[in-house]
Amino acid sequence: MNENPRMALTKGRLEKDTVNLLEAAGLDMEPVRKPSRKLILQVPQFPLDLILLKGPDVATYVEYGVADLGVVGKDVLLEDPKPVYEVLDLGFGRCRMAVAGPPEMAATPKKHLRVASKYPRIARDYFEGRGQSVEIIRQQGSVELAPLMGLADVIVDIVETGNTLKANGLVVLEEIVPISARLVVNKISYKTRRHEMNRLIDMMEKQLTNR
Amino acid sequence: MNQRKVFLPQGVQDLLIDDCLLRRVIENQIMETFTQWGYMEVSSPALEYYDLFTRPEVLADGDKMFKLIDADGRILVLRPDCTIPMARVVATKMRDFVYPLKLCYVADVFRIDQEQAGKKREFRQAGIELFGVTTAKGDAEVLVTAIETLKGIGLQHVTVELGSVKYLKALFRQLGLTADQQAAVVALLEEKNVTGLQELARDYGINGGYGALLTRLPRLFGTLEEVQAALAQHPQTPEMTEALEELQATIELVADYGLDQYLGIDLGMVNQLDYYTGIIFKGFTRDLGTVLLSGGRYDALLGNFGMDCPATGFALVIHKITKALKIQEQLQVPKRRHVLVLACDTPRGTVGEAVGQLRQQDDIVEFCLLKTADDIRAYMKKRQVDELVRIHPDGRVESIDPARLTDAMMKEVTQ
Numbered sequence: 001m002n003e004n005p006r007m008a009l010t011k012g013r014l015e016k017d018t019v020n021l022l023e024a025a026g027l028d029m030e031p032v033r034k035p036s037r038k039l040i041l042q043v044p045q046f047p048l049d050l051i052l053l054k055g056p057d058v059a060t061y062v063e064y065g066v067a068d069l070g071v072v073g074k075d076v077l078l079e080d081p082k083p084v085y086e087v088l089d090l091g092f093g094r095c096r097m098a099v100a101g102p103p104e105m106a107a108t109p110k111k112h113l114r115v116a117s118k119y120p121r122i123a124r125d126y127f128e129g130r131g132q133s134v135e136i137i138r139q140q141g142s143v144e145l146a147p148l149m150g151l152a153d154v155i156v157d158i159v160e161t162g163n164t165l166k167a168n169g170l171v172v173l174e175e176i177v178p179i180s181a182r183l184v185v186n187k188i189s190y191k192t193r194r195h196e197m198n199r200l201i202d203m204m205e206k207q208l209t210n211r
Numbered sequence: 212m213n214q215r216k217v218f219l220p221q222g223v224q225d226l227l228i229d230d231c232l233l234r235r236v237i238e239n240q241i242m243e244t245f246t247q248w249g250y251m252e253v254s255s256p257a258l259e260y261y262d263l264f265t266r267p268e269v270l271a272d273g274d275k276m277f278k279l280i281d282a283d284g285r286i287l288v289l290r291p292d293c294t295i296p297m298a299r300v301v302a303t304k305m306r307d308f309v310y311p312l313k314l315c316y317v318a319d320v321f322r323i324d325q326e327q328a329g330k331k332r333e334f335r336q337a338g339i340e341l342f343g344v345t346t347a348k349g350d351a352e353v354l355v356t357a358i359e360t361l362k363g364i365g366l367q368h369v370t371v372e373l374g375s376v377k378y379l380k381a382l383f384r385q386l387g388l389t390a391d392q393q394a395a396v397v398a399l400l401e402e403k404n405v406t407g408l409q410e411l412a413r414d415y416g417i418n419g420g421y422g423a424l425l426t427r428l429p430r431l432f433g434t435l436e437e438v439q440a441a442l443a444q445h446p447q448t449p450e451m452t453e454a455l456e457e458l459q460a461t462i463e464l465v466a467d468y469g470l471d472q473y474l475g476i477d478l479g480m481v482n483q484l485d486y487y488t489g490i491i492f493k494g495f496t497r498d499l500g501t502v503l504l505s506g507g508r509y510d511a512l513l514g515n516f517g518m519d520c521p522a523t524g525f526a527l528v529i530h531k532i533t534k535a536l537k538i539q540e541q542l543q544v545p546k547r548r549h550v551l552v553l554a555c556d557t558p559r560g561t562v563g564e565a566v567g568q569l570r571q572q573d574d575i576v577e578f579c580l581l582k583t584a585d586d587i588r589a590y591m592k593k594r595q596v597d598e599l600v601r602i603h604p605d606g607r608v609e610s611i612d613p614a615r616l617t618d619a620m621m622k623e624v625t626q
Contacts, residue, residue: 065500087429089406191372191475192497194433
């Protein structure tokens, strides 16, 4: 068992939002703000260690209990479900998972749809749920390009402002699910350290309701 | 293609020497505890009909089973679970046995889990099943056996947490949830997803005291007293009260035995709700982030085989137990005295007699099959051989210092 509870943060924007939230809750976040090569950061005067990882790794670390808690996007949890507790919707990192494509796609639904996505599982689940069989084309990035180049009919991707879509002449055709950052907890840690975990959860929740 | 002959498929592994030894030690200890509690070992085949696990839908997910086609076209599976085969064995072969019937097993189970690279697809489970007891005494008996088993193998910081399927189902009935709604609620309870439950309650138009209880469920875990205190502000139906009393009675029985310090409660615990019917439980240690043991009461399962018989039991996963023990540094490879024998030409039978005597104290005694002194010394070092002996023609056993062994001495030894 780790001495201090260990929280894994998703590098990038979610990390910044989480750090702001914890800071607002009264924690000293200086070590995280300072650029450093350290991989495990200790919060001064508070029993909490932080580690920084990529989204899917956050979920994995928490699943195995290497990290007790984690902050990760709902998109990651939907694409690669892990047996972890998802105790809090943190509200930030808000966007939508949506089907997007050229505007004319809305008028002429196709029988066989080619879908490009970084989220093959979410895409498949969504279309299967509607009874439509689709061909999923897995992408690593620049998904908007696929319909333009004729690789796919539509895309399934995260939409925040819609600016990228607009710039490429695409529109949101259907919304699949709203996305935001979630606080996840290892199933065993939550039980064996419930007082520490609940304290952290309550502390973060209180900040959210105060906003 | 050519390379495949040297690799293993995903999710399976070879166990070498010490790991095999440790597995045997752990399994023996576990089976010994089961035996001491009156459980009798049975063994079912690794191959079963696919239908056994899917009709009626008990284990539901047919996609996760390894399937084979029999010569007559029927679908077979490698067993994905041990409890259902046990129920089949009891209903078809042990109906007239004396009850309560206590059975135990240790067996390999096979599950397809492609999503997660590195997860085991073949692993060993050991477990017990108690047939023919409806009372809390039966549940307590199984719980005590579970705790004693974990303690018996030296596992530390053990907790076994109890939930109640009866309580959950009573709440769902009170809320008037449809089957689909129930499935959605169960999925969110599994995640302790409070936000999700709150949204769902809004969508379903659930409010009032029971709605508040539903969204509070993820937090209703801890000690019996803590949970009872938290429940005080929530309403409950007579059915729910009954389920809680059952839980309390079970805990009291475990307390009478003196093991209640290992127990916790989680009213938000869910586990295959169409399979379990009463108390369910999960065992873990704070040192490993995964469940080691799980079980509960499944009074309806035997009905699928035309037998009306209550049942309860648990299974534990051997490799997870091993991992936890390794983390806690509770594992030692058992060491026996190891003797290497150089035998000279002797009258027939003399060597056998001498070796028999050497082996009497559980020692490892093996004949030397090497020819040179250097090879023998290298072998002894690698295999951690404790003693080198020579058996003389007259049957006399002489201990030899390996450092002083020469090739000349080897000439007298039978090759």
